[in-house]
Structure formats: C-alpha cells, structure tokens
Amino acid sequence: MEYNFNEIEAKWQKYWADNQTFKAIDGSTLPKYYVLDMFPYPSGAGLHVGHPLGYIASDIYARYKRHQGFNVLHPQGYDSFGLPAEQYAIQTGQHPALTTEANIATYRRQLDKIGFSFDWSREVRTSNPEYYKWTQWIFIQLFDSWYNKDTDKAEDIKTLVSKFKKAGNAQVRAVADEDIAVFTAEQWKGYPKEQQESILLQYRLTYLSETEVNWCPELGTVLANDEIINGFSERGGYPVIRKKMTQWSMRISAYAQRLLDGLQNIDWPHSLKDAQTNWIGRSQGASVRFQVLLPAQAEGKTSKMSFKELEALKEKRANPTKASALLWARLKKKKAASKFRANYTLGNYQVDFVCLAKQTVVEFSGKDNQAQRKDYFEKEGFQVLYITSKDIEKNVAAVLVHIETALQFPKTAAIYKTVDASIETPEIEVFTTRPDTIFGVTFMTLAPEHDLVTKITTAAQKTAVEAYVKATSKRSERERMADVKTISGVFTGAYASHPLTGDKIPIWIGDYVLASYGTGAVMAVPCGDQRDWDFAKHFKIVIKNIFKDVDVSEGAYAEKDAVIANSDFLNDLKVNKASKLAIFELEKRGFGSGKINYRLRDAVFSRQRYWGEPFPVYYKNGLPQTIDPAHLPIVLPEVEKYLPTKDGNPPLGNATEWAWDSRNKKVVSNDKLKNKTVYPLELNTMPGWAGSSWYFNRYMDPTNEGTFVSKEAANYWREVDLYIGGSEHATGHLLYARFWQKFLFDRGHLPVEEFAKKLINQGMILGTSAFVYRIEGTNTFVSKGLLADQKVQPLHVDVSLVNSSDELDVEAFKNHPMYSDFNTAEFLLEDGTYMVGREVEKMSKSKYNVVNPDAICVEHGADALRMFEMFLGPLEQAKPWKTSGISGVSSFLKKLWKLYHTTGVFGVSEEEPTQDELKILHKTIKKVQEDIEHFSFNTSVSTFMIAVNELAAQKCCKKAILEPLLVLISPYAPHIAEELWNQLGHTSSIATASFPVFESKYLVESSKVYPISFNGKMRFTLELPLDLSKEALEKTVLAHEKTRAQLKGKTPKKVIVVPGKIVNIVG
C-alpha cells in the first residue's frame, strides 16, 4: 500500500468537517483550554508559507491539550474590515464586501488544506453586522463611562452626574480633559442641557475633541501613532502631516498605569512587555509653574517674592524674634492636632504662621500692608487672626487658647488655592524628571505651537518669532525628525520668574521641544541636559553649573550619581533626596507638585474611510448622541463612490440613506433631515483595531444575539490560555485589546482583567529573494559569477523561476508575462546557466519571493508542510524559507508509513514488545511531552525521526509500540496519524485518544557510559555500573590502563566524581 498523502489528507479533512471533530463544548465539566491565533486580515494575495507558522504551532498545542483531556477552544475568524479592500473598491468600484468575501473563500480553502483543528462553527468576521453590532455596543459603553481616580476604575457616567448634582466638580478626581472649568452643584443644575452635555463629553472614555492628528493626505484619513513609521503611513508608505481636526478619541491614557502594572501578571515575551512599557513611557518628576513677567516687572520687580524678600526670609528664619520663637515652640507641640507652618509663602505674601488644614492665618498685627494682606488671605478662603508680641510675652498660653478657639470654626466651603492665575500674569507649566536641577534653570523653551507664544512675545521680537513659527510649521514631521542636529530657535523677548530664586529667566522658542509631549514647554537646565546645553551654547545663553566637582564646559552632565551644588537648600544632596525636597518646596510655595507623566496619548478613533464600523452616533444641535443599543446594528450604508466627498467629508458623506429618525428609531433617507426628529449620522468609521480589540471574547459565545458574550460563557472560558501571533502588534492591537478588556472588566461585563494569560510571538518566515543583474542602460543580464566592476541594476525575479541551485530558467523568464519587457534580452551565462543572486528579505509580493503553501501541500502533503515548518527552527526565531530541506520530513513520513507496512500491506504484530522497543517508546514520550510544553516543536520533530529510525533498525512492528507512537505524532502530522489509527482498527478519531503516559521504569539503566575527562577535557569513555559508589568509581577509573596512559606516570592532584554524570581527573 502506497503512502498517498493527497488522498489521505483530503479524506480526513472531510471526515473532521463532517463529524465536527473539533467542536468545543460550552460549559463542559472537563477543564477548559483556550488556544487562539491572531485572526488574519484576508488579503487578496492569499496565504504564503509564513502565515501558517503560528497556526501550526497553536494547532499542535490544541491537539496535544485534547489528548490530555481538555475541552479545547481553538477558533478562527477574519479581521475583515480594512484598507486594501477599500483601495481596491476605489480603483474598480467593486464593493469591499464582495472582495472580502472572495478573499475569505480563498483563505478558508488554503487553511483547510493544512488540516487545522479549528472549531469553524465559532467563526467571526469583524465586518459582519451581527459582529459589529457589539463593537458598536462597546463604543456606547465607553461613551457612557468616565474614569474615577478615587476608585481607580471606569464607572457609569450616571455616578458622575450625581456627584455633580451633589457637590459640583471640584472634588471629582477623574481622568478627563485638561482645563475643565470648576462649577458648583447649583451652577450644574442651572446649566442648559447642551452645556451639561458638552461638559460630560470632557469626561467620557470616548470623546469628541479637536486634536492635532496624523493626517495622511494620500490615504485621505487620519492614522494612529502606531500606524506611522518614521513619519510615513504603515500601509502604503505615504507622508503623514499634523493637522487639527475634530475626532473621536479613546481615553486609553486613563489606563496607562494599570496597563503597565498588568504586565506583571501575564506570561508574555519579555521583549513585548518592554515594547509596551516604552510605549506607555512612564516618567516620574514634577510639574513646575513659571510666572511670566509683565514687561514692567521684567524691568526689575517681580510679582512674587523678590530676591531681597527671600534673603530677608532666610534671615528671619535664622533669627526669630523672641515672641515669635516663643509661640512657635508651643505651636509646634500642637503638631498632631493642627499642623502649623511658620514663615510660609501664600501667594505674594509671606505669613508669620499658617494652618493649612484649618484655613487659618496667624499674623503679628501692625504690618504696613495689613489691610491688603487680609483682603488677599480672605479671598483665598482663610480666616486671619492677629496677635502681638506683647501678648505672647505676657501669656503665651492665653494666646494659644485664642488660636485654638478660632481653629474650631474654620471656613469650610473655601478651597485652598495659592494659584492666582490672572490674565496679566500667565504661567508656563513644564514637566521635568529632574526637579533637583531647578536651580540650574537659565532659560525656558516653548514648542513653536505652544498657545502662549503669541501672548507673551514682545513687540520687538514679534517679527522674528512669527517668521520662525511659520517656518517650522511648514516643515513636515519627517523633516523635523530627520534634521535633529540643526539647532534653531528664537527669543520671545519675554521673561519668567524663577519660582525659587525670583531670577529673570528668558523665554525662548525652539523646535526641539515637542508640542505633543508633556506640556509643550521645558525648563532648560543646560548643565544637566545635552539638548539644553547645545541650545544654550548656540544662542550664547548662560550655563549655570549646579553639580559638585563636575566640569560642564564641554557638555551637559546627565549622570544620576550627581551631587548638587550652588543650589541653596539642595546643596550636597543627591538626585533622589534633592528631587523630593525640591518638590516639597515647590508644593509649599504653590509653584508645582510631584507628577507622573506618560508618553501614551489618547488614541484617535475616527477614520475617514468607508470599510469600517459605522459609529452608533447622530448629531443633535452639533452634540453627539448615541443610539439606544436596542436598535443596533447601525449597518454600513451603500455609497456610489468610496472616495471622500467634494466638500471634504468622509466617504459616508456620499450615502443618501444616512440620517437617524429618532422617533421611529431607524436609519432613513437624508431627505428627511428637514424633519425636526431626524438627525445626521456620524460620517467617520472606526479604525481597524476596534473589531480586533474584543474578538477573543466573542468566540466564547459567537452567535449570542442578546449580549456580546454571556456571563456563563465568559465565566467558563474566562480568558485565552495561549495566544500566538506576530510581535508587530505589540503597541497596537495588543495594547488596545488589553485596554478594552480592562474597561469591560471594570464595568462588570467580563470576569478577568487580562485577556491572554500566555502569549508567544512566532518569528517571521523570511523569503529568499532572487536577483538578476541588468547592465545599466542595456537589455543585457549578467550571471552572478560574472559580475565584475560593471555597473548593474539588480532586479527582483520571481523565485518560482529559479531552482534550488540558484539557476534561472531563462526561457521561462523571457516568456513570463510579468517580464515581457525582457523577452528579447540577452543573457551572459556561466557554464551554460544563469546564476541568480540571493538575499534573505521579508516575504512579500513586491519582492517576488512568496512561496505558496498550496503547492507544497500538493507536492509533499500537508503533514510534511506542518512538520517542515516546525522543523525550520525555534518558533520564536525569524528564519529564512528554503524548500530544499523539506525532503527530510517527506522521507521521514514515508519511513513512518513503512513501519506499519513492512511487507507492502498493512500489518502489525500483537507480540509483546522488547525492553529496547519499550525504551525507545518511553524515551520518545518523555521528550515529546517536554518539548510541546516548552513550545520547542523543532526538537520534537527530530525526536520522531530518531524514534522511527531506531524502530526501523529494530524492525519493530509491534502494535503495543506503534499504536501509542501515532498519538504522539498526531498533533504534528494529523492526517497520516488518523489514517494509520484507522488501519489499526479504530473507529473513532485519533483526536479523542489520550496521550500515552510516560513510565520511567522503562528507562532505568544499570550502567552508564562515563565520560572520563582530564582537566575538563573529555579523553575517553568507560561503561560502568550505575550502582558503583563514588569511591569504587574513582578506584576503577584510576586503575584503568587508558587513565594511566593519560597520566603518563603522574599522580593526579584531585579527582572529581559525579556519579551518573562525569569523572574529571585534575593533574
């Protein structure tokens, strides 16, 4: 009987489909195991051999887990919304749904050929309305939620509204837009509905806002940060510019810390966790506010404390008056009750004593500006008490009673705020990771796009600043990035006041400061930051050194082991302590606070595309309203053209049926927009990552029409146990999916906070591109070996025209329709053949190095393809595809077949196996099991080869050996295993067989071949009994003639004996 793999494979693929062999059972009493692949985007090019690598690995694991008795969920589906189908629609007018349908059919046919154990009854497609109904539903959930920092989770927007009603927004700690106006409960209740709505929009987890976006003019859409590579679009490679647009955003920044913390609890590759950690980019430091000086103030005086006042303050601290010292000594003792501070700065004044908790100022009466001060303190919500030196000296206790009595009635309503941001004195807020270097600030730099630029620029500098801002805005992001070395900037003419010294700090503009990070402004410390240093040097700004025993004349000193000097109260401290103290002091004076900043930005969620999920949103008086979930899905409308409209609206602007009838709850024709109850629908669609951010949950309950996943299904399947896919999704899909999972968990829709316990990145399979070399300006091609110094142009040639010895089929090349330009070309051959050049590159259509798995399946079989892909090397490593090696696994499968067909027909014996045969089997069980559990699939393929070679050498045809062997192999080569299993007389699928149990008794040895080494180098081996004692072992070895020959009469210094392992003689 021949091993006819084509026939066998087709037979069993049909059997599995007909019998639904791999259907997962919901709520089974068996332990569950969920194995998931990243679902593919069904591109028109179909699968190449690189795609199935991860699928084969996960399939082996899924099949293995079934043999282990698990109820395995191993689904597959399609991420079927996306750009290529739409681009194709623009060119041809073919509806993307049709293109997608056709591509999916091709994918399915190709996948089926490889024999995956997918449960196809659970297939999902993100572009199906039954699926995206729930994507729209999740969007609504996000819209109806806000992030409460106090509970550290997302909550229903209703809880926010009730907080507003109760006490306004002053006490609410939320992750929300910046600069939200403070209002009281009364004010909130008095606001018109529209105003309430727009306030809520500033808190929602998905919100509409005018933001700087990455606009790609060629694609006519915005892109997320992770869709851009070096200033060009990931798809198509078109330039991307910055543009202000009103867009939907997702408040992923609310989850920055939890996304970071969650990495501790999941078994994902180290490098991937690193990528996410970098992307989130947590940095700890301080936010510092610098007061901009008015022109008059810049002349000399500052509004806050002057340098002189500061000196006076120090003086006063050092030498308190008798009365002051007396009272302070008593107040200090009361610490626990109400903490007082002495000589404290409040706004522009320095008060004698203050209790911040009780909002009480205690001052010596009789100051020159007493009335002014009182006014200010009371405006800030403090009560003011007056005392006199005389009273204190006479009876401190009485004064204390007076103070304590007053403390019992503090003004409750007022909120303590030291910031007095008036229009005349704007502030510049900066973020710094090095607050300890604050005394080294000698200038400030704003991004050219910073809001304050126009406000603070002086008349004298206006022209220069405007010219600079204009010049930088013209430069693309790309240019700005490429050109890091050129230092450019301009002085605004304005100054700020240093918060601790009162020094005048010049304010500059420079494009090395990015508008999109932090606050778009920096406090420049040239002695501690190279970019600041370069800027200062270039524009001849003072560089003040604040590091002890460090020379900064040649460059900045950025080491973390610095000791601070020349910095008042920070002198002689190291980074950590100095930072803490600097933050403490800034907080005390109301000029800043400790802050953690994240690089992670909120994700833009709108795309100006057709082929994506429509938003369940309509606009009433310009404000977005979500559609009641009961009326979902909002189905993508038909359009004439897939391009943007003439007036620049997204493609959905072409739809004629795209208005929401709020009375009849349905989508109606745009003609009806005249009606009062009909409103325009959102024209943007959702980005590609919307559908892929939750699909793994849908597989648990794919057809549920009442909910996105039922509680029962979610509680049974919980999360993905093993997720396999490419590392290119590190900062896109995998971050967004974690974000949505955490959100749905917060809102009580899911039982787990991380969606995938373990994740493995399969390495890319690289193509081996082939090149022909054309002499420049001619139609002559030179064989690779004849390339001398002549100028040639290398051209990719399709790898199907080249054999494995790198010889080009010249005739086929000339006649190939793709190369019709060259059918008259001349070829300079060597030894009668044309040799191509080879290079390993990413496998892609444009490089003509794509190898199709279908051809491999026809020629060698799916089992051979599966085994070969695993045999190529470690799963996680990138490796080049070289078809030559496939003959190895092909002949292995033939040898395997032969074991069961020694006489040409099927035949196994019922005879008892020998000890040797049992040893081979159990050694294989042990190794294969270990390998699968370590995802070391390449080594288990070798193990099978060894086992089959050894059994063939033993001429073993015993059923007791060959039957369990099939179960071991079946995850890797399921078709041949299923066929032979069937021939052994089984009527049910091998998939239901349990994995053979390893028994160590068969591997017990009585002797061991010991390596005998001399000074660590193995010289010969000796077979010795394993039960020999250490001493006996040493004696036997030393007595051996070979040992004596090695030692050449010398006495060994030392003998190391590790029983069962090694003997090492040191001489």
Add this chain to the structure above:
RNA sequence: GCUCGAGUGGUGGAAUUGGUAGACACGCUGGACUUAAAAUCCAGUGGACUGUAAGGUCCGUAUGGGUUCAAGUCCCAUCUCGAGUACCA
C-alpha cells in the same frame, strides 16, 4: 543615541540544572540497485596533524579577559548583526 535580543560546521539548527559540543536534517563525497536517470538503501562528513590499519594527538561555540575541578552555558569588556524606539524634557 536608548532599550531588548542574538552570534555554534558548507547550511537550518541541537546541547532543558555549568558536566561527552555539533543531536536531527539539508547539502556534499563514496558505494549498492539500474542500460541510464529518478526513487530507495548503506557508509562517511567541524578543522589541522599523524598512522598500512585499529587508532592517536592538538585546536575548536564572534574577540579578549575572569570565576570554576569543569564554561557554548555564569561574570566583565570589546566587536558584529537583528528588532523596537527615538529631540519624551
């Protein structure tokens, strides 16, 4: 620049806890079968030296150091390649 990962025969790779480096396979060489080829089977295959032969000797895991009885594996430095990220304050 920063972060992470990797360097082992002609090639893909193996060596799971520091303990016989090169498993398994490709390729190559020789042989068997055949008119011939393919397929299949057998033998050899890290390098250098040595021996008629069995065998023996030395070197060898990017480079240089170190720890250890013993290092591909651990530590330090250097070089090369790959991936991610990038004026991130």
